[in-house]
Amino acid sequence: MKRSKKYREALKLIDQNKIYEISEAISILKKIKGSSKFDETVELAFHLLVPKKGEITRGLIDLPHGTGKKVKILALVKGEKVKEAKDAKADFVGFEEFLEKINKGWSDFNVVVTTPDCAKEVSKVGRYLGPKGLMPTPKAGTITNEIGERIEKIKKGQVQFKMDEGGNIHLPVGKISFKESDLIENINVTVTSVKNLLPKSQGIKSWSLSFTMSPSLRLKN
Known part of the structure; x- marks a missing residue:
């Protein structure tokens, strides 16, 4: 694969044989920027140890x-959940009118949340939401009766993986414009959370830091 000039220039700043401390890796990413x-993500x-078949x-x-x-x-909510979603500052709140818009190709949103009682009707637009990774699911926490709480957490920076x-x-x-201490705290919380969620049969083989379209820097475990 032919790499861009920016990618090749970034490679010159990275020692591919070195395993970096988090702070050092962030410093190099700032130099790459x-x-x-553009405020890079x-x-x-x-990279995890090979999981058992079917274990996700x-x-x-x-x-x-x-x-x-x-x-x-x-x-995508009805009844009393409409006010709850609006109070939590959801960008778009409603039901039938938005299902109709989605059927016509509208997709000006990043996350969809709904309640269990509405999930069956929402599944009718799954052919549009699914391929874009926007279909709400219980495992992702986007089908829930706690709509207001879920919206607030997403707005504050809750991510799913x-x-x-x-x-x-x-x-x-985070973004490369973040303070180094804030990025480090986000990274440490992420590592701890992932480790706690891994089944006993799995472990972290290696991990790395990068921009979306840059070479990666391997980090110390």
């Missing part, structure tokens, strides 16, 4: 300093 005005990647690790993590990304939440079939997990842990 250089004078670019910092990602943490875990997933979970929710509350980042103390958020991700730095503005999230637009669509709450799911291990892929290769045993990898990728998570955003």
